[in-house]
Amino acid sequence: MNLTQSYTAADIQKFLVSNLAKVIEVSPEDIDVNEHLENYGLDSAQAMIIISKLELLLGFKPSPILLWHYPNIAALSQRLAEESQNNLDIKDGVKTTSNSLNTAPFLDLGAEAVLDPTIQPIGSYTGDIANPKNIFLTGGTGYLGAFIIKELLSATQGVIYCLVRAENISEGKNKLVKNLEQYGIWDDKYQQRIIPVIGDLSEPFLGISSPEFANLAANIDTIYHSAALLNYVFPYSALKTANVLGTQEVLRLACETKVKAFHYVSSVAVFESPVYAGKVVKEQDEFNHWEGIFLGYSQTKWVSEKLVKIAGTRGLPITIHRPPLIAGDSQTGVCNTHDFINLMIKGCLQMGYFPDVDYNLDMSPVDYVSKAVVYLSRQEKSIGKAFHLQHPQPASLKSLVEWVRSFGFDIKMISYEEWQNYLVNNVTSPENPLYTLRPFLLERWSDEQLTIPDLYLQARRPVISCEETLAALKGSGVSCPVIDSQLLMTYTSYLIQTGFLSLG
Numbered sequence: 001m002n003l004t005q006s007y008t009a010a011d012i013q014k015f016l017v018s019n020l021a022k023v024i025e026v027s028p029e030d031i032d033v034n035e036h037l038e039n040y041g042l043d044s045a046q047a048m049i050i051i052s053k054l055e056l057l058l059g060f061k062p063s064p065i066l067l068w069h070y071p072n073i074a075a076l077s078q079r080l081a082e083e084s085q086n087n088l089d090i091k092d093g094v095k096t097t098s099n100s101l102n103t104a105p106f107l108d109l110g111a112e113a114v115l116d117p118t119i120q121p122i123g124s125y126t127g128d129i130a131n132p133k134n135i136f137l138t139g140g141t142g143y144l145g146a147f148i149i150k151e152l153l154s155a156t157q158g159v160i161y162c163l164v165r166a167e168n169i170s171e172g173k174n175k176l177v178k179n180l181e182q183y184g185i186w187d188d189k190y191q192q193r194i195i196p197v198i199g200d201l202s203e204p205f206l207g208i209s210s211p212e213f214a215n216l217a218a219n220i221d222t223i224y225h226s227a228a229l230l231n232y233v234f235p236y237s238a239l240k241t242a243n244v245l246g247t248q249e250v251l252r253l254a255c256e257t258k259v260k261a262f263h264y265v266s267s268v269a270v271f272e273s274p275v276y277a278g279k280v281v282k283e284q285d286e287f288n289h290w291e292g293i294f295l296g297y298s299q300t301k302w303v304s305e306k307l308v309k310i311a312g313t314r315g316l317p318i319t320i321h322r323p324p325l326i327a328g329d330s331q332t333g334v335c336n337t338h339d340f341i342n343l344m345i346k347g348c349l350q351m352g353y354f355p356d357v358d359y360n361l362d363m364s365p366v367d368y369v370s371k372a373v374v375y376l377s378r379q380e381k382s383i384g385k386a387f388h389l390q391h392p393q394p395a396s397l398k399s400l401v402e403w404v405r406s407f408g409f410d411i412k413m414i415s416y417e418e419w420q421n422y423l424v425n426n427v428t429s430p431e432n433p434l435y436t437l438r439p440f441l442l443e444r445w446s447d448e449q450l451t452i453p454d455l456y457l458q459a460r461r462p463v464i465s466c467e468e469t470l471a472a473l474k475g476s477g478v479s480c481p482v483i484d485s486q487l488l489m490t491y492t493s494y495l496i497q498t499g500f501l502s503l504g
Helices: 009-024 044-058 073-091 143-155 169-182 187-194 210-219 237-256 296-313 340-351 366-377 397-405 416-426 434-444 466-472 485-497
Strands: 134-138 159-164 194-198 222-224 263-266 316-323 353-355 386-388 410-412
Touching: 044 073, 044 434, 073 237, 134 143, 134 237, 143 159, 143 169, 143 366, 159 169, 159 187, 169 194, 187 194, 187 263, 210 237, 222 237, 222 366, 237 263, 237 296, 263 296, 263 366, 263 397, 296 316, 340 353, 340 416, 340 434, 353 416, 386 416, 386 466, 397 485, 410 416, 416 434
Parallel strands: 134 159, 134 222, 159 194, 222 263, 263 316, 316 386, 353 410
Antiparallel strands: none
């Protein structure tokens, strides 16, 4: 597309408001141009949709990183208007200088891992770790959080107090119920056991009023912290408030008034430094190397888990649970159709091509992860330990493609470079989810000029051992389903039934 005009900040602001509202399914009137973008909870795919539409409007590709260097729509629109004018001037032969915004400042994650010294457990832990009466949970409006709620309701008699961002209790309860309903796990009999707590992970004291924070601190027995802003586009700076400072505030709650058991959902991403590439990492291994962890989300998980570990050294009873990417429910096939893996598979099927890369499908079914988290967290001997919820028998991407071919799909595997070229030249319609993911898939982000998929090639990854975790689960009845034709059929049936995939 040839750029024929520049756009004013007002033009771009109107465009962004309209498209953000459409993506998150609210009215444009509900969008505050001065509100921090992270507070709208955009996931990676939604961010890419907006970036792609901006590219069509402006006639040049705004860097995905540029979008998050400016905290709100008002500031972002002003900067994009300047970029628009610069590009028009260049087209007209006028040289302009533009500051590069793609170079992230040096970030020392080790220096970020400092827990507020006032966060100290008051006394020692005296609770019943197996049978908590009052449970505080973050992430209840998310995918894994919904299934953790389900397992806690089943395995305990406790009342679950769920942190949720909403205007009032009624709206908060509605959000929680709707989230459980969409994954087919809501039951009216749980009505009295799920209590919304109106707050915000990104605010001091979780955005909870002082009296309510004090009341929770006095009455909660156990905390499950599974909330995090998951976005593969945002830099560390955009995720820090919710993911790192939010974790610190949940740790504050765990330590105040009485000591509570603290169960943290981390990620295998804490071992993403190239130092661990090709090496076996075990559950209790230290993860002191952060150099070369590139994704902002992974960086926040590294720092956050360090904060939890520091709290553990101060006497807080902790357990740490590190899942990989999470797949659908192994029994029902219910999954998050907006996640990156499902969008990639759908897009590749529509293209007729998968990239021929050495990827392992090591994602674990969500019901296994949630059952394991709840079981392991309720064992006295788990205190102070970390657990790996990696799939013990991952399958290769090639085996998935072979399985899909057996249904008569005419798909081929081509080199990653060929696949990228095809994506650029042939995927030209938003009807293919890869179209909106193109900036994400093609942008070269790091000093090594790697794309995001490059970072997940098997040669760059550690071997995540889950032997200790499997031993701890022995006799519990909790086991990870094998990735076989039966499991893949369960997933495929759900995706077809919901209309996400088509056999036509």
